[in-house]
Amino acid sequence: MSLTKYNQKRNFKSTKEPKGKTESSKNELVFVIQKHAASHLHYDFRLEMDGVLKSWAVPKGPSLDPDTKRLAMEVEDHPYSYKDFEGNIPKGNYGAGNVIVWDNGTYEPLEVAEGKSPQKQLLDDLKKGHLRFVLKGKKLKGSFSLVKLHGKQENAWLLLKREDKYVSKEDILLKNKSVISRKSLETMIIEAEKSEEKSEEKKEKTPTKTTVKKSKLSFKKPMLASLTDKPFDDEDWIFESKYDGYRTISVIKENSADLYSRNEISFTKNFQIIADELKKIEHEAILDGEVVVEKKAGISDFQLLQNYLKTGKGKLKYYVFDILNLDGNDVTHLSLLERKELLKILIEKSALSNVFFSDHVIGKGINFFEKSIKNNTEGIIAKRASGSYLVNKRTKDWLKIKNTQAEEAIVIGITKPKNTREYFGALLLGQYEGKTLKYIGKCGTGFSQEVLKELHEKFSPYFINESPLEEKISLRETIQWIKPKFVCQVKFAEWTQDNHLRQPVYLGLRVDKSANDVSFIGKSSVTIKKETKMNQKISKQTENDFDLKxxxxxxxxxxxxxxxxxxxxxxxxxxxxxxxxxxxxxxxYLKDRPQSMNRFPNGINGPSFYQKDVDEDKIPSWIKTKKIFSESNNENIDYLICNDKATLLYMANLGCIDINPWNSTIKRIENPDWVVIDIDPEKDDFTKVVETALAVKEVMDGFEAECYCKTSGASGLHVYIPLGGKYDYDTVKIFAELIAHEVHQKVTEITSLERSIKKRNHKIYIDYLQNRKGQTLAAPYSVRPKPGATVSTPLEWSEVNAKLSPKQFTIKNVLKRFEQKGDLWKPVLGKGIDIKAILNR
Incomplete structure (x- = not known):
C-alpha cells in the first residue's frame, strides 16, 4: 500500500486530515492508536515504518490479556504526520466521524537479527506476516504480536499481547481519554455537533427542523429479555442493572413527550414529571428505559412506585438504557454499544434531573451479579454488545438474571375473609403454561385495609361462577373466581416441589402487562414426576421444617x-x-477462618452463587463475623466465621453444599497454615492425577518434609503441606511455585503449569495459585456439589494408587470410614515444615 491510495480517498478542501507525504522520526520509531467513531467505533493501530504509518483497524480495541486475541484489518498506509491528528472528519468524507489520539509513544522490534537495522527487521517481519514488537506508550506497554491470518481475508491479522510483566485482566479501554487533548471521544462528538449546529445556523435563515424529518416518530413495542439462571463473564456482552419498576417507552417530538407501557398504555399523566423533563431534549427520539422510585440506598422498589401512583409521594426516576430513533433516523440496526454511546451523549448534553443514562460494565457479569446480591437489588441484565434492537421480540441476545425471587401472576380468584379481615382473605394466582392456565398458589399477605378495599372494588365487575382452571384444586376456603384479567407482582421465598409459590407477598397490580403475557417458569412437569418418584424413597420421618436446639x-x-x-x-x-x-x-479446619459461601438454594442443578459479605442485620445474633478488606470489592466486608456446629448447620441450611474456608485464620490473617498443591485434570484420567500426586510426595520426601493428600471430591486431588502459620502469603506462594516446578520436572509429559486452559494442551494443571490471600478450597470432610454427593476425603498415602477413584467416597459410605480411621488430616494443623531448611537443601 502507498500514500497514493490515502490521498485518493480524501478531499483535503473539506477535511483537516494531513496530506500524504513521507517523513520519519529522527531517533526512535513511533506508534499511535487513534479511537475513531466512524460508521462503526474502532481503534486505528499505526506503526511507523519506511517513512509512513503502517495501519490496522482494530474493531474491539487492544487488550493487555494474552488470552484475548483481537482481529486487526490492515488498511492503507497513512502519512507520518497523521500521528497527531484528532478532531472531526466532516460528513461526506471518507471515514467521517470523530478521532482522538487514544495512545502514543515509541516502539521497537522484540528481536533484531545480526546485521539488520530495527526498521529492516520490522519490514522483513511485515512481509512474513508476523510482527513482534515492544510498545512504550502511555497506556500500552510491553511486547505484542501482529500475526497475519492465512486463508482468511487478505488483509486480516490478529493483534495479541505477549506474556510479560505488563499482562493484565484490566480493561485498558476504560482509560478512554486522549493522551494529547485529555478529551474523551464523547466530548469530541458533542463539540463537533455544536460546531456543526452553529455553522448550519449561519447558512440557514429559517429553521429547518420540520424539513429534515425522515420519518414520523411513533410508539414501538420494546425488545424483551429471556430468563437465564447463572451470571457469566464474556467480553462480547455488557451487563446492566435490572430495575424494579415499569418498563417505559418514551416518544419525544417537537414540544411534546409521551410515555407508554410495553403494551402501549399511556403513562404520560402518571409520570408527568418525567414527560416534562424529556421535553428539554432538543431532538426527536424514541427511548427505552424503566421508571422507578428508589429507597434511600438507591435501590428501586416496586411497592414505592405503587405508592407514588396513589399518593404522589417519592421521587420518580427514569433510567434510559436504549435508543430506537434519533431525529427521524432509525438506529435499531446499530450495535448496542453504538446505540448506548449515542444515547449517553444525548442524555448528558440535555442536563436532566429525573432522567438518567443507565450505565453498564463490559465482560464482567459474575462480579456485577455478586454486587447485585450484596446490594439486594433485582438482579442484572446481560446484553450482546454487537446486537441490534429487535422491536417486539423476545430474544436470547438479552438475558435477565434474577437475584430476588419475584414473579408476575394472574389473579384468578379470592378467598372469603376470616376473623377481622374484610373484603377477601387471599388472592388465588395463576400463570399460563402454553395456553393452559395453571394454579401456582395463594397470596394472603402484603395488603393494607385500603388495598383490600380497592382491589375488591376492581375485581367485583369481573366475578365469574366457574373456575378458569382446567385442573381441580383442593382448598377448604370458599372461593370467588375472577376472570383472568388482572396481573399482580409478588415476591416469594421459592418454588415448592408441587410448583406453588412459597410465602408470596403482594407488591401491587401491574397495569402495564396483560394476562396473556404471563408465562409459567417454575419447575417443569417432567421434573415434578421425577421428584415424586424420588420422594417415595425418602424416609417420611424427616419433617420439612423444624427447630433444632x-x-x-x-x-x-x-x-x-x-x-x-x-x-x-x-x-x-x-x-x-x-x-x-x-x-x-x-x-x-473451619475455626476462625473467613468463609466464602457457595450457595445452591435449589440443589446442584439449580443456579448457585458465592456470598462473601453477610448482612449482619439479617443473620442470627449468635453468628460470628469479621470485617476484612476485600481487594476485589475495594472495601471492608463482613465474612462469616464458623466456629461451632450451629453455624455449620446454619450454612448448610442456606444451601452451602460445600464448605470453603480461607487458608489462614483471623488470628494470623496474613499467614496461611498450609501450602496447597491443587492437581486439576481437564480430562477424566485419574490415573495421571494419582501419578502427579505421588510426584509431589516424592519431591517432599526428598526434602524430608511431610505432606498429606485428600480427594478434591470432584475430579482431582489436593496435597497439603503444613506450615504452622509461620510465613506470609507472598513467601508461601513463591514456595508453592518452586514445589510445582520441581513436580513438573518429574512428570513433564502429563502436567502443565500454564494458567490458560488453551495452552495446557489437555495436560493436568498443577495449580499453585490457590496459595494467594483470599483463595479457598473445599475443606476436608466437605460434601461437593457433584453427582453422588461426593466428599473431600483425607487419604493414607498407601491408598493413592491406581485403584483410587474420585467418586468412591460419598455421604452414604464415608461415616463408617471416618469412624475407623479417625482424623487423618490432623497433622496438617501441626507445627509445620521449615521452608528455610528446604530452600537450603
Missing part, C-alpha cells in the same frame, strides 16, 4: 425434603444430617 441456640431448619441431588434422591435434610455427624471432624 443446639446448646443455647435454636436453629430453624427449612425445606429439609427439597431434592439437592436429583439423580441420587439426596435431600437438603440429608446434607445437614451429614454435617451434623461430621462436625467434630470438620470444625478444626
Amino acid at each position: 443446639l446448646g443455647k441456640v435454636t436453629l430453624h431448619l427449612t425445606n429439609q425434603n427439597k431434592i439437592y441431588f436429583p439423580d441420587d434422591a439426596i435431600t437438603k435434610g440429608e446434607i445437614i444430617q451429614y454435617y451434623s455427624e461430621v462436625s467434630d471432624l470438620i470444625l478444626p
